[in-house]
Amino acid sequence: MDSNDSTATRYTVPSADSVHEVEIKRSRFITYLYRVESEVQAREAIAALRKTHFDARHHCSAFILGADRMTQRSNDDGEPSGTAGIPMLDALAKRDTPDGSPLSDILAVVVRYFGGIKLGAGGLVRAYSDSVSQALDAATLIPRQRLRIFTLDADHALAPRYENDLRAAGYQMEATVWEAEHAVLHLGIEDTDATAAQLAEFIATLTSGAGTARPTATKWVDIA
Structure with a gap:
């Protein structure tokens, strides 16, 4: 859907x-x-x-x-x-x-x-x-939520910390892609503009202004 x-x-x-x-x-x-x-x-x-x-x-x-x-x-x-x-x-x-x-x-x-x-x-x-x-x-009934998917590029050395901090903040993390030059983190948020704005602020603080989360798609997921 x-x-x-x-x-x-x-x-x-x-x-x-x-x-x-x-x-x-x-x-x-x-x-x-x-x-x-x-x-x-x-x-x-x-x-x-x-x-x-x-x-x-x-x-x-x-x-x-x-x-x-x-x-x-x-x-x-x-x-x-x-x-x-x-x-x-x-x-x-x-x-x-x-x-x-x-x-x-x-x-x-x-x-x-x-x-x-x-x-x-x-x-x-x-x-x-x-x-x-x-x-x-x-x-057993579970929630199903539409997520807005973002990617975040990170140096290999910084990616694990970014991922842990994002997960601890409640963001839905997906598999990180490890490319030759950098890692690409994939994360999902509630599909609203307000939540996207909150993410942008969090990423700016997390990366000291060096990183930007880019929206890529939306999808429905079950929240277990």
């Missing part, structure tokens, strides 16, 4: 796919959470679960995509309209995350094995919403 695709600079994603099951009035609700980055990927995962759980009555789904969460879809898959997909989508969209950033690039699929007892419309809404919420409680 390119930085030009959105105005958001940070959101939250699942760190890995997961599954969580609850039983409500003899019905089994099996919630699968997937990390997805496109509608095609989401629909492929749903289709795969239909094959795995071919004997289940319902395979309800909801997903949110993109840093700005512009793509949101849900499907009741045979449950009464509005009792499954939308409550699932609401559970994803309104999820509180550790750093307060919105949850996205996530697919939830709830596979229901009917247990013979009807839950009614209100019961279904609660069941599907709670199933997704409990699955999110059990999942």
Whole structure:
């Protein structure tokens, strides 16, 4: 995803796919959470679960995509309209995350094995919403941030100190390239002009005015 695709600079994603099951009035609700980055990927995962759980009555789904969460879809898959997909989508969209950033690039699929007892419309809404919420409680969620990448040239002898000081100051350091004449440090910052200005001041102090950090690109990274 390119930085030009959105105005958001940070959101939250699942760190890995997961599954969580609850039983409500003899019905089994099996919630699968997937990390997805496109509608095609989401629909492929749903289709795969239909094959795995071919004997289940319902395979309800909801997903949110993109840093700005512009793509949101849900499907009741045979449950009464509005009792499954939308409550699932609401559970994803309104999820509180550790750093307060919105949850996205996530697919939830709830596979229901009917247990013979009807839950009614209100019961279904609660069941599907709670199933997704409990699955999110059990999942590991991590921030994903858009970084502005800079390079900094440094003498071979000075590069290790520069790298250590930058890392200690909280900058995201990537692999240093050791060229014949000098080393090239690569670092990432939050993709804002204010953070870039702070970096420029830090580099000026670090190098006694001799070094300049040059912007090269932007990219999205998971912050573990």
